[in-house]
Amino acid sequence: AVDARTSAGDPSAAPEQGGVAEVGVNLDLVPANVFTNSNAAITTLVGLVYDNLVHYDRDSLDPKPALATEWSATDGGRTVTLKLRQGVKFHTGRPFTSADVKFSLATYTDPKWNGQLISTAKVVTAVETPAPDQVVLRLDHPVSNLFDLLATVPVIDSETAGDIATGKRFVGTGAFAFESWRPNTDLTFTRNADYWDGAPHLDGVHVRVVPDGQSLLAAVKSGQVHLARGIGYRDAEAAASTPGLRSIPLDGAELQAYVGLNVTAPGLDDPKVRQAVAYALDRDRIIKEVFRDKGYPASLPWPRTSPAYDEELDGRYRRDVGKAKALLAEHGAPVPEIPLAYVGNDPVFTAIAQVVQNNLAEAGITVKLEPVDSTQFVKQLIGAQFPGLWTTNHSWAQLSPATLTVSAYPFNARRNASHFSSPEYTGAAEAAWKLPAATGPEAVAAYRKVSEQLLDGGFLAEIGVVLEQFVARDALQGVDWSRRRELDLGKAHLR
Amino acid sequence: MSTTDLLTISGLEVSFGDVRAVRGLDLTVAPGEILALVGESGSGKSVTARAVLGLLPPTARVRGSVLLGTRELVGAGEEALREVRGRSVAMVFQEPATALNPVHTVGWQIAAVLRAHRGLTRQTARRDAVRLLDLVGIPDPATRVRHYPHQLSGGQKQRVVIALALANEPDLIIADEPTTALDVTVQAEILALLRDLRDRLGTAILLITHNMGVVADLADRVAVLHRGELVEQAPVDELFAAPTRAYTRELLAAVPRLGHRDPALPHTGADALRLTGVTVRYGDFTALSTVDLHVARGEVVGLVGESGSGKSTLGRVAAGVLRPDAGTALVLDTDPRSARRRFGFVFQDPGSSLNPRMTIAECVAEPLRVHRAPGDHRARVAELLDAVRLPADFATRRPRELSGGQRQRVGIARALALDPDLLIADEPTSALDVSVQASILALLTELQQQRGFACLFISHDLAVVDSLAHRVAVLHNGRVVEHGPHHEVLRTPTAAYTRRLVDAVPLPDPVAQRARRTGLADVPA
Amino acid sequence: MAGPGVAGRARCHPARLPGGAGVADAVGDGVRRRAVADRRGPRGVGPPDPVGRQEVNALLRGRGLVGLVLVGVVALAGLVGPLLVQWDPYQQIPDANLLGPSAAHPLGTDDLNRDVLARLLSGIRVDLLISLTAVPLGALIGCAIGALATFTSALDVAVQRLFDVLLAFPQLILAVGLAAVIGPGTTSVVIVVVAVEIPIFGRLLRSAVLRVREAQFVTASEVIGGGRGHVLRTHVLPNSLEPVVVQLALSMSVAVFIEGAMSVLGIGVSPPDPSLGAVLTTSLRYLDLNPLFALSPLAVTALLVLGFQLIAQAANAARG
């Protein structure tokens, strides 16, 4: 995190006014997905246009004021009162009030938008607006990740919300106002001079869609864009050594690469075999060679800054082919060939899949690679249809640990792609969630239980914590991002 | 004879692999001279002609010297040759059917050639093209310039090729069988045209022909070629009067003449071919109008008429290639298409009717194969090639390795392969020299007598028709203007048109022909 | 002065003139011919094969030979090359990530620590298989359909429209669809290539056939009584093959692209099996590190393109 701060801006340079920041993204907007935090264009749009009620710094889970300036919990955490910032205006000029908070929360809870924290949002049984600057949230039961929700739900303008689904208009209170979107081409944003946190230095932001990774790299190298999102790890590494360019790993917005196991598959139904898989993985090599050291190997999802992080538990699985073989011997029967699904046109997971295949072969497990396209992959994932193994990444472990187990589908205690369920795991997960606070000794103990269940269940073999990165030109300074990888150029400037 | 010779060929050798087509030929052509080059089919006439302008296929090896004035043409560069071609020396190709580009109009092609050596505008070139077509006697030239080669009759194509050669008024015209496809009246016009060119512009002509009548009519001097070698050359009168070589004598003896055959007996058998009220239109143009014609079994009917009169069209209707707009064609009492196994058809253009990728043996054997004829096909092919006087080793050659006359004989052999009951032959001997022609005619007569097949014999050569046919029909502008027993129609014609035709037949005797031409005497045929 | 003309006119060869005899025998040819008429007879009266002796001979000379050698070199490299390389194409060599060319790894190593040369050589096999089986198969089917369809105009219209539909699908979309139905892997690559080539050859041949059909020798064969099939086989097809030969050379050499594009989408030859396309697509991401990595599959493709093209040129010239 310290690194990121220094690389993100040179505080000594006096920020210059004006200019349009050119941003390149490799994927285009999917309006119906704006609340799912799922791709570079969406996180760029949401980061620039919308504000949240609270804000997390990148190295802690203590909420900081944003649109809400004060908050207090009563009733054992079942009533939360928020005081709202005054004088904030939407880009349409309309003042922001408590009704908008209510509307935003209600929208987020609508299943149509697939907000990932929907299970947490549903705990909020009522939103009361006693005053324009006051919101009262009534909860079904206390939740430890309520502030994750408040830091995630974008505050949207109720009058123009109907235009979101068609991509016509996105109105928020953020530092930049949405101007236009040309599908597959670009998005334009202009400066919000009335921004409550100080008008941005930039005149605007122009986001261009450049689907090809090599072209995106070329665009940032040639200076056509100042900031590129979605450049491969190897390319980002190379770019970082180019004069005038730097790579910015998104600390605090960690992702996790993992191998999932269907615990009902022949062979994988034995926890010993699953543990053998976990022992066989060469995490160090994958992190080093595939992720170019942008991350660290891990046996558990938690990043090092997470309250759930436990060094001892996290070191449980290191590559140990001998142990893996021993476990397989204990299993007795030979393990049948296991299919491994991954997104075929994703170079990162194509590489990981082949390394995994190689690793498991050394331990004595034959793996058959099954590349599928991304849509099919998602379908199989949420339909829990993988016949054996799969590999991809997940997020949500960078926020409150409970969010992971209730919101991230692979970890969902009640229903997950691994077909894994055990009363112990469900119990541990529920307990961690229903705590009134995300931090503190009580929480840490609850998280430890969850971690142990994860390690023993072995339905997910974590590979490591990895970081997405921006590649930026030195000309653009003051680049910031949220813990959900949302781009923040509110304090950025060109020089 | 002198240094002023226009063209001097010396020691010319041309070979294709092992085939030595021309062997040490020496020949000269003086300015304004008309030299006739005669000789058997395949003797190397066309090859010699092409060698002069460097137009042989890459497989040919050429040695010796060809001087145009003092300019050496053998081995000259393409650009040097290009300057000579068309302007100093022009060429009329033997087979007009393939010599023209099928996808451009004839007017366009003539204009392109006109513009090759002269900076004419498009319009003037167009106008000149019309003029040239008119010059070579193509009726309605203003319309014809817009026609494509496949819309012209054989003779019309040949005249277009002549027009191409005349386009740039060359010093020397090498004319390879320029009149083979022409009926006698048009032939006479073309000969007059050539003579006029020589008289007016001093154009020299190297005339390759097998028609002794044409030689007698036009040539100053005659050179006789035999198997690639020059066997005799002499001024025309001398040669005709006293040929020194046996070969030349035989050549002259083989010349068919009108009225030399006894009248044939009338035939009354069943019809092998019956055309009733046949009318064919090409767009607005009526090529045949209500033609009635029948050929009895065992009978040979000659069909004569001027170029473009509709002879080939009629032949194509009879063969079922073309459906008439009105009227019917019955072959051996059925539709021509169902009778195909039982008749043979000889195309007017021998070159384009042979598949270039097939060997000669394959071409000839095709009917046998198609109809699964019993017996040894190889032996049959050998027999047929022999019958048309082609050496057996030609069997493995491809059509383009043959001379014009040789290809024509392949067509005849193919038509005869299945021992047909009816033969429809469109100018089957037009490219043959008199000696080979005589043997083909003898063959046909012999077969006819033995097997008694019927034959529709289309030809513009009245003498040939007279020597073969029982009956003759005369076609003029798509109508039968006269028909009857051969001796009556050709010796005592009643229709004015027929009389004109008969009168135009050149006599294979230079003295008599000259006399007739100059009107000093009216020598009867 | 005595020019060559004088000599020419004086020169004749009485000795070579045949003596006497009738018209038929007046010329030497006749005599000789009669004598040989009963011997074995001419050969080759069967149907002309489209690729005959002439073509084969042409391939053994000049351009054709160069082409054959080029394709042969590639084929040989694919067949015996892998045996000569010390590395296994699947072996992930520890700590050999993206190495540049060296003595141990002449073309370097790839992102998964495998020897590029070993993978390249083994990869040739898959692509040769596709080039030499799928493409000719597609060409054959396409030509057959295209040619047969010209028989009846109704069928022709139907087939051409069908081809329109097939051609209208961008190749990759077709590939995605087919792979989804049959499942990814080499078989689906072969099927996609066949499916892609059929309409191409069908249409190409058809247009040539339409032209050749107008030729006089086709009419000649019809008059002889040749049925449609016969005319098509013996006359029309052999004379329509020129563009087909050119296209065949092209398709055979660029089948690697279809395979490559499919492996990019993850529906081609499944990893970790090596193929030229797979090597090429991974290599592009490492252009800056090790250009040889990317150049080598391209060089192989170029050799194939050049080789097949020279062969096609020679074949057409021989047939011309």
Added chain:
Amino acid sequence: MIGYLLRRLPSALVVLWLASVLIFLLIRAIPGDAAAVLAGADAPPEAVAAIRAELGLDRPVVAQYLHWVGGLLSGDLGRSFLIGGDIAGLVADGLANTATLTLAALLLAVLTALVLGPVWAATRNPWVDRLLTAFHTASVALPTFVTGVVLILVFGVFFRLLPTGGVPPAGLLDRVDITAQYLVLPAVCLALPVAGVLTGFLAETLRGELRQDYVTTVRAAGVRGREIVVRHALRGALPVAVTTLGLQTGALLGGAVLVESIFAWPGLGLLVEQGVTRRDYPVVQVLLMLSVTVFVVVQLLTDVAHAALDPRIRLGGKR
């Protein structure tokens, strides 16, 4: 000509209908649907079901088909599942870009082929022959995704002469010189393989044409070598070239998918590729229908061109 086209119309309509059925079924044969994409990786089954219902994907396929065709017939192309907007608008924008790109590439390729093909067929200079052989080999052997990357690196990054991708910010019609700058790299990249193939075909058919007898006739008349090739032989060689061109239209549209992605050129190729991977059925259906229509038209034009170029077919007369 118009009569000819009218006669072809019914079969073309039948094709369009068949194609519509085929397309409809084919894209549904691909496993996975847009609901999964829209729901995202963490969605519960209810959410997916809700989305399916909202998109109408839960209805019987026949009903979906009839609904779609009904829409088409009433001029409603439908809405994209993922992009949100009206397909008509999307397609109109994309079409302008793709048409500009492919037509520019087509023009480039045709011009190259018309210049190089005859030169290659007629040359006697071994060096020219080798040079053109090399050009042909390189253009055919280099896939677009390689040329694209190389072009961008050389002209966009190294020399910085041209933009590395994208469309002119103010639109294609704003300033021709700017548009040209943006267009040149993708057009060259797209045109190169097509140019190579066309050149090869044209040269090879011209060589065949130059072996014909009529060429001897014009040579004998002293027509210049260049003229023989360009004016006399070319016409006979064109039908094959036209057919190839028709086929290469497919290569152009297919290549557009890659080129548009490499050069961030927001056209239909990109749209269709995205549509397929994201199962955006309405978009794919409309685009593929468009593509089929284009092909039917191209084929009709090819046939017309054939007849126009070969009088034996045009005036074939009676057979």
